[in-house]
Amino acid sequence: MNSMMIPSKGIVKIDYQTPNMNNKKFKLMMHNIGYIPQSLGLIKNITVLENTLIGALPRLGKIQSLFKIFPEKEIVEAKKILKQVGLEGKEYRKAYMLSGGEKRRVAIARAFMQKPTLLLADEIVSELDSVTAREIMNLIADAQKTMNLTAIMVHHDMQLALEYANRVAVIKEGEKILEIGVEGDKIVDFQTGNLTPDEIMEMYSVDAKK
Amino acid sequence: MELLQITKPSDFPLISTKKIVQMNNVYASYDSKNYVLKEITLSIDRGTIYVIVGQSGSGNLLFLNL
Numbered sequence: 001m002n003s004m005m006i007p008s009k010g011i012v013k014i015d016y017q018t019p020n021m022n023n024k025k026f027k028l029m030m031h032n033i034g035y036i037p038q039s040l041g042l043i044k045n046i047t048v049l050e051n052t053l054i055g056a057l058p059r060l061g062k063i064q065s066l067f068k069i070f071p072e073k074e075i076v077e078a079k080k081i082l083k084q085v086g087l088e089g090k091e092y093r094k095a096y097m098l099s100g101g102e103k104r105r106v107a108i109a110r111a112f113m114q115k116p117t118l119l120l121a122d123e124i125v126s127e128l129d130s131v132t133a134r135e136i137m138n139l140i141a142d143a144q145k146t147m148n149l150t151a152i153m154v155h156h157d158m159q160l161a162l163e164y165a166n167r168v169a170v171i172k173e174g175e176k177i178l179e180i181g182v183e184g185d186k187i188v189d190f191q192t193g194n195l196t197p198d199e200i201m202e203m204y205s206v207d208a209k210k
Numbered sequence: 211m212e213l214l215q216i217t218k219p220s221d222f223p224l225i226s227t228k229k230i231v232q233m234n235n236v237y238a239s240y241d242s243k244n245y246v247l248k249e250i251t252l253s254i255d256r257g258t259i260y261v262i263v264g265q266s267g268s269g270n271l272l273f274l275n276l
Contacts, residue, residue, distance in 0.1 A: 004275040005238060005240075005272060005275040006238075007236045007237060007238045007247075008237045008238055008239050008242060008245065009235065009236065009237040010233065010234055010235040010236030010237055010250070011232070011233070011234045011235070011236070012231075012232070012233050012236055013231070013232045013233075014230065014231055015230055015231075016229075016232075035274075038271075117230070117256075118230055118231070120274045122270070122271055122274055123270075140259065141259065144257065144258070144259055148256070148257045149257070150230050150231075150254065150255075150256050150257055150258060150259075150260070151258075151259045151260065152231070152254060152260045152261075152262070152274065153259065153260070153261050153262070154261075154262045154263075154264070154270040154271065154273070154274060155261050155262070155263055156263065156264065156265060156266070157263075158263050161261040161263050164259055164261070165258075165259045165260060165261035166255075166258040166259050166260065167254070167255075167258060167259075167260045167261070168260075168261045168262075168263055169252060169260070169261070169262050169263070170262075170263045170264060171247075171262055171263070171264035171269055171270060171273065172264060172265075173269075174245060174246050174247045174248045174269040175247075175248050175249060175250075176249070176250055176251075176252065179252065
């Protein structure tokens, strides 16, 4: 969905458009897709604030972005977002000084700085303890409500997925074997319509034990 | 009310106005021989959290990269 790869077969559409980097309209839309890789991609020897401001680069002019001259309002915005993700008071720390959870908060702040409509995150909480993982997921769940964000995330923890997701798709050996919708305690099977909630819970508990 | 007129049968059969990502029968591979993703069909609504669960190496990253 970040269009780094092209499918061999089939159709992918993002906001009803076929990904095409030569299409200006699509390219503009891509500015609003936030992507957090598993490695997070933070720059270690610059501050938290500077890392966050990188998310504003697509909005700036060519010269401004080349020399990283950020207008005051972007800096104010970045500080606001850092407060939102719980990094107030740590704006001027260097990124390498941060803990794993804090690094993820910076990566999320950088993605929010893009004003994303769509956020892609790869295994963002996989290396964290369960309490911190939930704190990070709460940030995304809050943004879903306040910014109407759509988040597509890859996890290996089914428990966490069921707690936060509206939909969960299970992929095994490249095939989608299960797709379920979650609404409170209710679990709905969207893939086949044949599985009972008990069977789904059974599948997921096996998955969690692995 | 949200269903639109279908113009091309080859496109998605159902189009509601609020889908942000749609995939129809998508196959993808890194080396154009072995498909890492097979027959992926899904649609993702705007404003939802969609989680893909899978073991490492089951094509999750490729999925995001499409």
